[in-house]
Amino acid sequence: MILTSALVVLTDLAAMLLGHKMFRRHFHLLLSVLLVFGPALSLWVSQYSVFARRGHFLYRVFLRSGWGWTCLLVGSFVLVLSFSRRRSVLLSLRHLSRLLAAGGLWLGFRRILEVLGNATGSCYEALDGGPASSQPLLLLREGESRAECLGQGMQWRGYEVSEDVFLLCLCCLLLAEETAVFGAYLNVGGASGGPLRILFLLCVLLMALWLFLLLCLLAYFPQFPTQLLGGALGCLSWRGLYQGWYPLGPSWCCPGRPGSGLLSSD
Numbered sequence: 309m310i311l312t313s314a315l316v317v318l319t320d321l322a323a324m325l326l327g328h329k330m331f332r333r334h335f336h337l338l339l340s341v342l343l344v345f346g347p348a349l350s351l352w353v354s355q356y357s358v359f360a361r362r363g364h365f366l367y368r369v370f371l372r373s374g375w376g377w378t379c380l381l382v383g384s385f386v387l388v389l390s391f392s393r394r395r396s397v398l399l400s401l402r403h404l405s406r407l408l409a410a411g412g413l414w415l416g417f418r419r420i421l422e423v424l425g426n427a428t429g430s431c432y433e434a435l436d437g438g439p440a441s442s443q444p445l446l447l448l449r450e451g452e453s454r455a456e457c458l459g460q461g462m463q464w465r466g467y468e469v470s471e472d473v474f475l476l477c478l479c480c481l482l483l484a485e486e487t488a489v490f491g492a493y494l495n496v497g498g499a500s501g502g503p504l505r506i507l508f509l510l511c512v513l514l515m516a517l518w519l520f521l522l523l524c525l526l527a528y529f530p531q532f533p534t535q536l537l538g539g540a541l542g543c544l545s546w547r548g549l550y551q552g553w554y555p556l557g558p559s560w561c562c563p564g565r566p567g568s569g570l571l572s573s574d
Contacts, residue, residue, distance in 0.1 A: 326512070332485075335484050342519075342523065349526065366521060371472060375475060382487075385486065385507040390403045390570060392501075392504060399570075413549065417541060429466020429467065431464055470535040470537070473526075474538035476518050477546075479518050481550070482550075485550050489570070550565070
């Protein structure tokens with residue numbers, strides 16, 4: 309009984325926050341501030357912290373599978389919410405197609421960034437024997453891709469865009485958009501059993517985790533301007549989908565915005 313009451317209170321408060329107009333309008337600005345000023349945290353954080361190691365548990369388990377975790381929790385939440393409200397498989401699939409569109413965009417940009425990185429960068433092998441006070445000598449290796457170069461322990465130099473920051477920003481904005489409808493859903497009397505509230509709470513916790521990992525990357529592994537470019541690309545992807553395409557309305561070529569067809573006013 310106590311746990312159920314706590315769950316209801318927590319989810320109601322989170323739904324009120326995420327559904328507030330101020331939060332929805334300015335959340336992307338918060339991410340922009342983090343991207344611009346987050347690297348300054350490197351002046352205060354300790355490089356001996358556990359979060360300063362790329363092999364940390366959170367990086368290995370969550371960051372490397374960030375899109376999978378996002379799809380799993382957001383997809384489950386959207387499916388349960390939409391089916392609980394209308395009992396329509398087609399409507400649920402239409403809402404789930406937003407994740408498919410976002411995933412396709414992410415994979416497409418990843419491929420483009422990989423091609424551009426290979427085209428504009430070069431692989432270098434460090435040579436021993438240089439003066440102790442100077443930088444190590446580098447030997448240019450032709451014909452190596454970025455993945456092959458790094459896989460062999462060599463150095464890759466070129467223009468890059470941080471795929472990790474790109475993914476984290478896109479996932480945070482996607483989570484904010486998809487969960488913001490829960491408050492309106494509760495206001496119109498939608499069924500809100502324990503499973504749906506737990507899924508909503510897990511989505512909120514996942515968004516908090518992505519924000520924390522974003523801060524860790526900016527503070528412990530600052531890379532300007534590659535991280536700024538990655539964040540800008542993530543925000544641009546969100547704006548194109550959720551403020552450009554989805555508001556066109558549900559149709560055969562558009563899944564519509566979150567909550568369309570679920571609320572009594574639709």
